[in-house]
Amino acid sequence: MGSFSTRVPVGLSATDFPASGIGVDVQWARSRWNVSGEWGRFVFDFPHLSNAPTLNFGYVELKMIISPRWYAAFRPNFQTDNHAIVGSVQSPTTVFPNRQYYEAAVGFRPDRFQLLKVGYEWAHIENGRVNHDNVFGIQFVTTFNGLSKALR
Numbered sequence: 001m002g003s004f005s006t007r008v009p010v011g012l013s014a015t016d017f018p019a020s021g022i023g024v025d026v027q028w029a030r031s032r033w034n035v036s037g038e039w040g041r042f043v044f045d046f047p048h049l050s051n052a053p054t055l056n057f058g059y060v061e062l063k064m065i066i067s068p069r070w071y072a073a074f075r076p077n078f079q080t081d082n083h084a085i086v087g088s089v090q091s092p093t094t095v096f097p098n099r100q101y102y103e104a105a106v107g108f109r110p111d112r113f114q115l116l117k118v119g120y121e122w123a124h125i126e127n128g129r130v131n132h133d134n135v136f137g138i139q140f141v142t143t144f145n146g147l148s149k150a151l152r
Contacts, residue, residue, distance in 0.1 A: 018045045032065040050085040053095045069110070073119075075103040098126040113143040 008014060023040035039058035046053065059077030066072060078101075081094040105119030116139070123133040 012047060016047050019043065034063040036061045048086060050087060051082065053084060054082045055096070056080045069108055071107045073105050073107070077101050100124045115141040117141070
């Protein structure tokens with residue numbers, strides 16, 4: 001693989017591709033309820049485009065602690081993009097497909113080092129794409145203390 005400078009079109013430099021971003025991350029908890037969320041916006045100013053491709057994304061997660069070992073959570077999230085405009089011609093689709101995902105899960109903690117989570121995620125993706133992205137998942141998350149001690 002070459003460096004970034006070898007991938008930039010002839011006559012342009014890396015400084016012709018400025019980008020900027022802003023984001024917010026919030027959390028709130030009270031009693032058995034937890035709410036967290038994130039929003040971000042990135043703007044990529046590419047040469048030869050009349051408008052800058054802009055990516056907006058975010059999520060909100062609502063979690064309820066059922067007992068010390070059990071919880072339930074719901075999380076909608078989204079990503080939206082604008083249409084590229086070259087000269088005065090607008091692209092028929094957005095830069096990336098606009099999408100929304102919805103996730104619901106139940107989690108169980110057998111002990112303080114392990115988490116078993118069962119959930120379902122369904123998606124809505126625009127731009128005519130056939131949606132086969134729905135997922136039923138089972139996750140097991142654990143901690144390996146011996147590995148961190150061995151690497152010291």
